[in-house]
Amino acid sequence: MAPKQDSIIHLRAGSTQPKFDNGYLTVYSLRFSPFSERVRLLLNYKQIPFNIVNIHIRDRPEWYYKKNPLGKVPCLEEPDGSIVYESLVVAEYIEDRYHDQRPLLPADPYQRAVQKQLIELVIGTASYNHTVLEGNPDAKKTVEGGLDKVEELLQTDYWSGGECGFVDLMVWPWFERLPAIQRIAAIRFSPEHHPKILAWMDRMLTIPAVKMTAYDTEERLAFLESRKAGAINFDVGLQS
Ligand SMILES: N[C@@H](CCC(=O)N[C@@H](CS)C(=O)NCC(=O)O)C(=O)O
Structure with a gap:
């Protein structure tokens, strides 16, 4: 099982x-x-240590809006209190700020734009709706159709080319959860239909940062089951 980096439950309104x-x-x-x-994942890949504060997004601490006025996660805070939010803005900031630590994005503005638009294309194509967990047949069809299209899009060993790059890390979380979703919703996601995606996932799982950031499948299943049952439990596996 991957080492746990976050062991404290999600903070709620009223917390310090x-x-x-x-x-x-x-x-x-x-x-x-x-x-x-x-x-x-990006911080682990660049081997940059960080603290984690889990935020309960359905009962946020009041102070959290001072970090991100939108109330969403993720949000990054520098030791001097500087704040960056929006996951791709944060990721690009980390990439630029720690460029010497395993650089991932090309310097050329056009090539950079190409990588960033590929992230949008892959995530936009692999569309997902949580009602698939409840057996919504339309949602299931959409997820399966999206995966078929993503399979056609993947032409190289990694999304970023011959090696793992920025695109791979930015789209990985949407794929990591597929085996658990498949177990609950019986979506069609198989070596027969998606050999390239599955081979890419196997390659990704050999990368130490990917392994150490990945969730335990049973914990993820327990989380998805809680969501399906309408009693979402973000704290599966955590201590209070
Ligand atoms: N565009 C944002 C999306 C972040 C997002 O939607 N986060 C969800 C958690 S997965 C959230 O905070 N939801 C709470 C809300 O929308 O109020 C990003 O890339 O950071």
């Missing part, structure tokens, strides 16, 4: 803002949120 004096970045996050996972 945690303070850290270790000089690390702080990521305000939500477990099982693909947007939050993007940021944690």
Whole structure:
């Protein structure tokens, strides 16, 4: 099982803002949120240490709006209190700020734009609706159709080309959860229909940062089951 980096439950309204004096970045996050996972994965990939503060997005601490006025996660805080929010803005900021630590994005503005638009294309194509968990046949059809289109789009070993790059890390969280979704919703996602996606996923799972950021499948299943049952539990597997 992957080492747990976040062991404290999601903070709610009325909670006190945690303070850290270790000089690390702080990521305000939500477990099982693909947007939050993007940021944690990139930081792990670049081997940048960080604190995690889990935020309960259905009962947010009042102080959280001072971090991100939109109230969404993820959000990144520098030790000097500077804030960056929106997952792709945060990721590009990390990439630029820590460019020497395993650079991922090309310097050329056009090539950079190409990588960023590919992220939008892949995520936009692999569309997903949570009602698939409840057996909504239209949602299931849409997810399966999206995966078929993504399979056609993938032409290289990695989305970014011959090696794992920025696009791979930014789209990974949406794919990591597919095996668990498949177990609940019986979506068609198989080596027969999606050999390229599955081979890419196998390659991704050999990358240490991907492995250490990944969730335990049983925990993810328990989270998805709680969502399906209408009693969402972000704190599956965490201590209070
Ligand atoms: N565009 C945002 C989306 C982030 C987002 O929607 N996060 C969800 C958690 S997965 C959230 O905070 N939802 C709470 C809300 O929308 O009020 C990003 O890329 O960071």
